[in-house]
């Protein structure tokens with residue numbers, strides 16, 4: 001693992017795997033109409049689903065609707081959850097389909113009222129020079145990501161925030177493994193282009209310096 | 212670009228490059244990981260790509276989740292009523308649910324209103340059918356016969372309501388709102404909410420309570 005920096009989410013993922021059985025038990029209770037189990041799942045996944053949906057759309061109303069609709073579907077379809085995949089993968093898959101459906105519906109309405117303007121950029125002029133390039137490249141990446149399609153952004157988010165394997169991502173978005181890799185590849189190429197167009201991108205650390 | 216793409220021990224440069232994001236998030240299986248690590252030793256292009264991906268990773272992680280409101284009660288009410296709609300498709304299940312609701316209604320009648328008969332008559336004159344109602348009751352509601360106690364509980368929770376009396380001979384329950392004052396505007400909103408719910412057959416403001424219609 002010479003090329004990896006310590007992974008802060010490692011512990012979180014260990015906890016998640018220890019919780020797997022509990023989560024399956026929770027879903028079984030939801031399937032029987034147990035309100036407390038349903039509330040537990042709602043509390044555990046509300047912000048996670050919101051975050052994921054927010055990466056696919058900038059419309060705050062859609063985000064909240066996606067969270068609520070996803071949870072209603074979890075309640076309705078809990079009996080069909082077989083536990084072959086993780087609960088998070090199942091729930092994010094539901095959220096993914098609902099978000100894309102919402103986006104299709106809203107693109108049929110006037111685009112102007114659907115897309116919010118980009119949030120104002122942070123005032124980078126105030127920052128110390130050392131942090132400038134890092135924050136600039138982050139900002140440039142953020143802008144570049146916004147120009148990707150929701151399907152490409154989903155693969156990025158599921159990889160780098162949710163830390164799913166490409167096999168799990170394929171389950172969430174319902175496509176073959178190779179499509180996941182291709183979408184990721186396209187997103188990376190686009191990103192590299194944007195960053196190389198901007199003159200000031202300097203990597204925080206040169207990996208060739210690593211022994 | 213990549214000196215050892217032909218080596219049998221490592222995957223080609225292309226397939227290594229493709230796997231790097233999942234090398235970084237540590238989800239590759241053991242043989243994939245080993246192949247990538249071996250290739251990285253000799254390929255500076257792939258090492259550069261790791262730098263780019265680390266920047267991408269840190270900028271993805273830096274984004275905060277959007278602030279969204281806690282809507283559990285609303286979600287629960289919708290979830291419960293959607294399951295009722297699903298039941299309607301199946302006649303057998305529907306009869307079971309109706310039976311359950313009727314049993315619960317009877318039980319509630321015995322507990323809360325010993326002298327009442329539960330068979331609803333006309334819903335047009337709900338207030339005539341009742342007896343004494345607590346003074347803080349603001350709304351009168353007849354639930355759909357298919358509503359289970361779970362549905363009713365979820366619906367009431369979603370509007371912070373409690374049953375204070377009922378059912379009267381018309382099958383109506385009197386509700387009060389807990390924890391906040393109810394003015395005209397609020398009462399109108401509550402009525403709209405209840406009347407729009409498939410679990411509610413009838414909802415009205417209590418007689419003697421101020422008019423539910425807002426003045427402006």
Ligand SMILES: [Zn+2]
Pocket residue numbers: 213224225227228250254255256257
């Ligand atoms: Zn390479």
